[in-house]
Amino acid sequence: MKDIISTLKVLEVIGIREIYLEKREEVSLAKTNTKEESLKKLFDSYRDCTKCALHKSRTQVVFGDGNPNSPIVFVGEAPGEEEDKQGKPFVGRAGQYLNRKIEEVLGLKREDVYITNVCKCRPPENRKPLPQEMGSCFPYLRRELEIVKPKVICCLGSTAVEGILGKKVSVTKVRGKITTYPYDTKIKVLITYHPAFILRNPKADPQFVEDLKKLKSLAGL
Ligand code: URA
Secondary structure, three states: OHHHHHHHHHHHHOOOOOOOOOHHHHHHHOOOOOHHHHHHHHHHHHOOOOOOOHHHHOOOOOOOEEOOOOOEEEEEOOOOHHHHHHOOOOOOHHHHHHHHHHHHHHOOOHHHOEEEEOOOOOOHHHOOOOHHHHHHHHHHHHHHHHHHOOOEEEEEOHHHHHHHHOOOOOHHHHOOOEEEEOOEEEEEEEEEOOHHHHHHOHHHHHHHHHHHHHHHHHOOO
16 A cells, blocks of 8 residues: 555656556455355355246255365266255265265365356256256356366266366266366366266276376375
8 A cells, every 4th residue: 555655646746647547456456355255256146047947947056065275176067956955066865975985085075175066056857957058157167166276177977078178078988087177277177977977887986986086186185
């Protein structure tokens, strides 16, 4: 503040009576929000979202959850029945499996990582979200990731890969692969199975464990 006052005094001395402040200056002088505050602002901005038809059948918007200072963000597809009821991502059967693996393999608690979804509202009958639904939610997901700025994004299943990388893939073929997030190439992206897939195909469990070990190392844990 002292610097600003001295600068203004100098300007006054040399005869400048008015100055025009660009938006950039205002932003740099503004108080910096914590990640928690920025996320709250973001969530408040879309808790009544009606950009796609999913708002008609949802109970509530399901925001991301967990520690926004974590180096790891898990991204899933969309809330299911239990998530829609409780308003938290991954709290159903798939979520319980994921929590167990976070503890066993990463040595962390669920609250230590950040978990979110490509779509924030439950699609009817848990169907895959439509491209228009994913597109409506994308600005929220992008801003969420910009705020959290993790070291690694772990894509759980093909919808997450589509949402994060904008590509359709066969997860069976690309699981374990590491790439970068197109909107911030300092962030690594690791692809793995969706926990619900492993519940249906328990033989994939060792591969999921292998991928989580990779995730742990990418996150520097
Ligand atoms: N499946 C998902 O992709 N996300 C959830 O939140 C729950 C189940």
